[in-house]
Amino acid sequence: MLKSTIKGLLEDALKTLDVRDVEIEIEKPADSQHGDFSTNIAMKLARVLRKAPLLIAKNIVATLPKTDGIAKVDVAPPGFINFYLDARVYHPVVHEINRLGEAYANLNTGKGQHINIEFVSANPTGYLHIGHARGAAAGDAMARIMKKAGYRVTKEFYVNDGGNQITTLAQSIDARYKQLFDHDVPMPKDGYHGAEIKAIAARIKAEFGDRFLHEDGFDYFKERGVRELLAGLKRDLEAFGVSFDVWYHETTLYETKAIDKTLAILREKGYIYEKDDAHWLKTSDFSDEKDRVIIKSDGTYTYLLPDIAYHHDKLSRGYTHLIDILGGDHHGYVPRLKAAIKMISGKDGMLDVDILQMVKVMQDGKEITQSKRSGKSITLADLISEVGKDPIRYFFAMRSLNTHMELDLDLALRQTNENPVYYAQYAHARIASVLREADSRGIKLDLSPRDFTRLGGAKADALMATLAEYKDVVGEAAEKRLFHRIPQYIHRLASTLHSYYADTKVLTEDLTTTTERLALMHAVKVILKDALTLVGVDAIERM
Secondary structure, eight states, X not given: OHHXXXXXXXXXXXXXXXXXXXXXXXXXXXXXXXXXXXXXXXXXXXXXXXXXXXXXXXXXXHHOOOOTTEEEEEEETTTEEEEEEOGGGGHHHHHHHHHHGGGTTOOOTTTTOEEEEEOOOOOTTSOOBHHHHHHHHHHHHHHHHHHHTTOEEEEEEEEOOSSHHHXXXXXXXXXXXXXXXXXXXXXXXXXXXXXXXXXXXXXXXXXXTTHHHHSOOHHHHHHHHHHHHHHHHHHHHHHTTOXXXXXXXXXXXXXXXHHHHHHHHHHHTTOEEEETTEEEEOGGGGTOSSOEEEEOTTSXXXXXXXXXXXXXXXXXXXXXXXXXXXXXXXXXXXXXXXXXXXXXHSOSSSEEEEEEOOEEEEETTEEEOBOTTTSSBOBHHHHHHHHOHHHHHHHHHTSOTTSOEEEEHHXXXXXXXXXXXXXXXXXXXXXXXXXXXXXXXXXXXXXXXXXXXXXXXXXXXXXXXXXHTHHHHHHHHHHTTOTTHHHHHHHHHHHHHHHHHHHOOSSOSOHHHHHHHHHHHHHHHHHXXXXXXXXXXXXXXXX
């Protein structure tokens, strides 16, 4: 990777200045006149070396050896070091992409690490809402990117089927069932009023008639409700392009005595004490603001205890790191959970929690909170029906989870370059069209060229340079869990492609020129498709 090469040169140069163990940041300048890569390392060292950044930068550059592929290195005030690459350094990149196809940029960043990513984990009591949709898009993109970078990744959904909400679900179905026989039965407190609950009750009546007017149907309503609603969640997620490797049921914790085993470990390690007839966990010893109750005075568990047992179970399955994506209402919950994981594992940093922020849905310039189709709260199914999978997934992937965002449905439907997903997919379709046209003219696609001399100047160089960024982008996005870097890259590549295409004729009268340019087009097509796939978006062949 080109960035790695430059970083290595800088590290060697710093050793000559007796500087070690300093983080070197290498960026792509916004203005290409400032080079292909730039670093601010001289400014970072100014205080350490007690010299002017400009002087430090000049000293560093003076020690750099001449290196194939680097045409020029200069210094710019107040101390930037800018690297200008010879365009020929990109030629092997184009060839390698065409040789490897979708395997290009398969990295070893995560070698030996097995990551568990838990996301969505919605209660099986109704439809998936817009917050779940954002979490699903983010978690799945994160998993795909990390797999690309060489991590072993397991995607997990925690099914909350053992708590009070499931009791309320069964009671809600029971009330709706009896109401179908004109019984005046009120809905339970905090009951579930969705149309899906009425539909389940209607199906039960159709199958069993009035049977459950004469016998207790609670256990059956509970099992059936969870089963049908969970099947609905799976269907919606599948339509969204999201699948899970593990569906872990909360009831498993009780069936396997996992909670009792976890309690025993925590007691043995001295992390539990009794006060006011309750059992407390010493989370304040691990940066939590106070200790937390895990068993209430009436003997029932707080939500924290089963959650600790669940994460203990995950660690026992051999994962080297856990990642949870949780809703904004869990923000204050994170310190106590991390504290508990450290108690259980004896290690720091075994769990990372990403909190997703709110989404506003906009249409006609106004925020909307209800689906026009159902008149109820907006669900994932509504979004897919309204605008399709691809725009929703792409828009969600464009923003980091910790930012509030607006989902503009009008923009998502727009078939113009203003729509970022349309812009990206059109770039892929445009190349597909060129390749089809070449084939119709009897021009054979030749992916063997290694040297390129007739691509068309500066815009071709910019296109190859953008292709060369891909490995670094994938590696950084995986290592730092910055999935939104992929759509940012897609947009840069699409923009550079459109600019090149507008300025350059691909199919010419000269076979060598045409062959080289088609090889470049094919390489761009490969990377566009791969990058779109990482965020769960289809690469379109025709538009």
